[in-house]
Amino acid sequence: MAQQRTPGKAVGLPAATVERLPIYLRALTEFKSRGVEVISSEELAEAVNVTSAQLRKDLSHLGGHGTRGVGYDVAVLIQALSATLGVDKQWPIVIVGCGNLGMSLAKYAGFTNRGFKISALFDSAPEIIGKVVEISEGQKIFIKDVAGLSTFIRENNIQIAVITTPAPAAQSVCDTLVNAGIYSIMTFAPVTLTVPSGVDVRQIDLASELQILTFHEQTKANEVIAI
Amino acid sequence: MAQQRTPGKAVGLPAATVERLPIYLRALTEFKSRGVEVISSEELAEAVNVTSAQLRKDLSHLGGHGTRGVGYDVAVLIQALSATLGVDKQWPIVIVGCGNLGMSLAKYAGFTNRGFKISALFDSAPEIIGKVVEISEGQKIFIKDVAGLSTFIRENNIQIAVITTPAPAAQSVCDTLVNAGIYSIMTFAPVTLTVPSGVDVRQIDLASELQILTFHEQTKANEVIAI
Numbered sequence: 001m002a003q004q005r006t007p008g009k010a011v012g013l014p015a016a017t018v019e020r021l022p023i024y025l026r027a028l029t030e031f032k033s034r035g036v037e038v039i040s041s042e043e044l045a046e047a048v049n050v051t052s053a054q055l056r057k058d059l060s061h062l063g064g065h066g067t068r069g070v071g072y073d074v075a076v077l078i079q080a081l082s083a084t085l086g087v088d089k090q091w092p093i094v095i096v097g098c099g100n101l102g103m104s105l106a107k108y109a110g111f112t113n114r115g116f117k118i119s120a121l122f123d124s125a126p127e128i129i130g131k132v133v134e135i136s137e138g139q140k141i142f143i144k145d146v147a148g149l150s151t152f153i154r155e156n157n158i159q160i161a162v163i164t165t166p167a168p169a170a171q172s173v174c175d176t177l178v179n180a181g182i183y184s185i186m187t188f189a190p191v192t193l194t195v196p197s198g199v200d201v202r203q204i205d206l207a208s209e210l211q212i213l214t215f216h217e218q219t220k221a222n223e224v225i226a227i
Numbered sequence: 228m229a230q231q232r233t234p235g236k237a238v239g240l241p242a243a244t245v246e247r248l249p250i251y252l253r254a255l256t257e258f259k260s261r262g263v264e265v266i267s268s269e270e271l272a273e274a275v276n277v278t279s280a281q282l283r284k285d286l287s288h289l290g291g292h293g294t295r296g297v298g299y300d301v302a303v304l305i306q307a308l309s310a311t312l313g314v315d316k317q318w319p320i321v322i323v324g325c326g327n328l329g330m331s332l333a334k335y336a337g338f339t340n341r342g343f344k345i346s347a348l349f350d351s352a353p354e355i356i357g358k359v360v361e362i363s364e365g366q367k368i369f370i371k372d373v374a375g376l377s378t379f380i381r382e383n384n385i386q387i388a389v390i391t392t393p394a395p396a397a398q399s400v401c402d403t404l405v406n407a408g409i410y411s412i413m414t415f416a417p418v419t420l421t422v423p424s425g426v427d428v429r430q431i432d433l434a435s436e437l438q439i440l441t442f443h444e445q446t447k448a449n450e451v452i453a454i
Binding site: 012013018019021022023025026027030047048049084085086087091093099100101103104105107108110111114115116159160183184185186190191192194200202204205206207208209210211212213214215216217218219220 | 239240245246248249250252253254257274275276311312313314318320326327328330331332334335337338341342343386387410411412413417418419421427429431432433434435436437438439440441442443444445446447
């Protein structure tokens with residue numbers, strides 16, 4: 001789903017490893033909340049549906065945090081993963097497009113404890129600009145005019161944006177974001193965005209995801225299966 | 228993001244190709260709506276950010292639909308892709324979990340013209356069971372009690388389900404779905420689901436997607452970049 005950044009320097013982690021790190025972090029946080037202090041690679045691997053060999057290889061990129069025969073210190077590994085992913089601090093994000101999907105993301109409780117806070121919401125429709133949204137209990141923000149998007153991003157040093165506009169508006173919003181200095185974009189608009197090299201786009205196309213499932217349903221009957 | 232089905236027969240399309248087919252179909256549908264009848268592999272490849280070599284290779288799995296020096300007949304290729312993905316018909320889907328995210332998916336207009344219709348919504352909270360939801364203009368359905376989920380799936384021959392419950396409820400809902408005969412699940416719950424071999428799960432973990440972006444932001448400063 002990702003359009004890969006053109007690597008400036010070919011140093012670092014394989015993209016597939018990067019995609020798994022948030023899953024490891026999520027599982028470890030869950031183990032910690034249940035009081036687990038040390039975990040074996042087998043236990044952690046099983047919890048996230050990868051092989052323990054894959055897990056050990058992925059985590060070896062972070063430096064040696066495991067002890068053979070003992071396992072990983074959960075708190076230490078959480079700290080290492082959080083630092084690697086950059087979520088040992090909170091990132092302010094903006095959401096552009098305040099339809100049903102944008103509103104549900106604005107209220108999504110799962111962002112707050114995983115490194116993100118909603119900094120502002122933007123839309124272009126006069127009838128909803130200025131509307132007050134309760135994004136969490138007692139925390140209200142109002143929907144801003146998209147005309148002020150660039151200024152807001154620059155003044156508040158925003159680095160990550162989410163596009164939840166209809167498809168026809170997405171490229172124009174994307175251009176505005178990139179021109180204002182955003183290099184990391186998550187988009188739900190069902191259209192391929194064109195961005196300069198160096199800008200990361202994570203596209204979540206909900207109908208495409210479902211169509212991958214129907215492919216499998218469809219091919220079951222034909223006994224033609226993805227390999 | 229996918230947990231791959233254990234292949235019964237190793238015949239068919241590479242999983243990475245399957246993931247791109249919905250994107251090709253989406254782009255072709257857009258070209259068709261603008262009156263384009265024939266398209267070159269270069270034009271189509273550019274519109275979806277893949278190389279034309281990759282595009283031709285992917286489409287070659289569907290049989291020869293292109294003509295060298297002429298290109299692809301847009302309508303013919305749309306039909307071939309729709310048939311391969313199984314979206315030349317409409318699939319009824321159920322959504323389990325009627326919080327903000329579930330409600331926004333229920334109202335998401337992008338499903339209808341891409342092969343899906345919302346058949347039913349389920350929740351376990353007494354205060355919202357029975358509530359009427361307008362999922363599209365003039366089309367209202369009411370939220371059903373999750374206690375009736377299995378029966379509904381069996382009686383209506385549902386094959387695809389979406390889980391938008393909080394994390395703690397997701398595995399139990401997943402088990403109910405699988406026991407009722409569902410083999411294709413899209414889940415937004417931030418937890419790894421355990422399913423029997425043969426069940427496809429597409430997980431969309433929104434905070435994990437954002438954390439992949441922060442990894443890149445974070446490492447920019449350090450000049451360590453995913454390869």
